[in-house]
Every structure is written in structure tokens, then in C-alpha cells.
Amino acid sequence: MQILLILIVVLGGMGLSVEAGLLGPLGSEVGELWATLSIFGVGAALTFFLMLFFSPRESPSFFSQPPLLLIGGILGPVYVVVLTVVTPVIGIALTMIGILAGQVFQSLIIDHYGLFETMERKIDIKRIIALFFIIAALIFMARG
Incomplete structure (x- = not known):
């Protein structure tokens, strides 16, 4: 079951990369905030x-x-505006690895302390090494 859930999450991440690729051209045509509104409008309708x-x-x-x-209602549009503005400048891959680095770093803190009523999962050496590799990937891709 866990493998299936991981596969679903990976597919969701792939969808985010496609969304980032679509937001750049849409933002350049209609403006970053209109692009964000359109993405959320379509999502709200669905x-x-x-x-x-x-x-x-x-x-x-x-x-x-x-x-x-309900903070996610604020964080979602901020995330989409960031994708819309940054992706055309630095590219989809670098944007996504930067997003991933931030997500994993913050997720480790949330898991460690059991914030937002989640189960505590203490930071251990394996998790720190995984974060290090993500940061290393970010550095290598930024220099390329």
C-alpha cells in the first residue's frame, strides 16, 4: 500500500512540474496574478x-x-505566484528542486515536533543526509 501511495505522490509532483511549465507562459500573457487567479478558478470549479x-x-x-x-488558502496562491514569476527565469528543474529543498526542510521540522496535529517523526541521520543530498542537487543545478 505504501508503494502505491508513494507512486501517487510522485505523479502529483510530476503534475506540479507541468503546472510550473504552463504558468510561465500564461503569466507572461496575462500577468502573474491573473495567471494565479485562473489556476485557482479552474481548480475551484473542478x-x-x-x-x-x-x-x-x-x-x-x-x-x-x-x-x-485555513492557512493553506494563503500559502497556495503564494506558491503559484512564486512558480509563475521564478520558473521562466531559472527553469522548471531548478525551480522544482528549490521547492523540494524548502518542502523537505520544513517537513522535517513539522514531523520532528509533530506540528499541526501530525504524528511525531524525529529527525535522524538518514533524514539529514537526504536533505543534504537535495541541497547538494540544488547547488549543482544552480551552477550548471
Whole structure:
């Protein structure tokens, strides 16, 4: 089961690279913020239709959730604006490895302390070495 979930995550990451590649040209045509709005507009419409057919009818209210849980609503557009502005300048591969370095670094901290009600997974030498290799890849790609 874990292998299947890892495969799904890898495919999702591949989709993000495609999205980054599409955002650059879209941003240069309509502007970075309009490109971001269009991406989220299409995503919101798709999510709405998926909710109509697949969401449980008795789910808790969106408005009853703690505000901290809704920060992703701010972080998502920031991420897309960064992709839209940076990708055309430094390329998709360097953008994605930079994003990956930031994600893994922050994820290690979140896991280590069990933030956001996640299970604690302490930082160990294997995780530090993995982060080191990602940072090394970022440095090698930036110099290339």
C-alpha cells in the first residue's frame, strides 16, 4: 500500500512540474496574478463539481474550522505566484528542486515536533543526509 501511495505522490509532483511549465507562459500573457487567479478558478470549479458528486453530505462546516487550518488558502496562491514569476527565469528543474529543498526542510521540522496535529517523526541521520543530498542537487543545478 505504501508503494502505491508513494507512486501517487510522485505523479502529483510530476503534475506540479507541468503546472510550473504552463504558468510561465500564461503569466507572461496575462500577468502573474491573473495567471494565479485562473489556476485557482479552474481548480475551484473542478473541486466544486467533485464535491457535488463525491463529498459526504454530513461533513462539518468549513466555517467551524480553526483559522490555523485555513492557512493553506494563503500559502497556495503564494506558491503559484512564486512558480509563475521564478520558473521562466531559472527553469522548471531548478525551480522544482528549490521547492523540494524548502518542502523537505520544513517537513522535517513539522514531523520532528509533530506540528499541526501530525504524528511525531524525529529527525535522524538518514533524514539529514537526504536533505543534504537535495541541497547538494540544488547547488549543482544552480551552477550548471
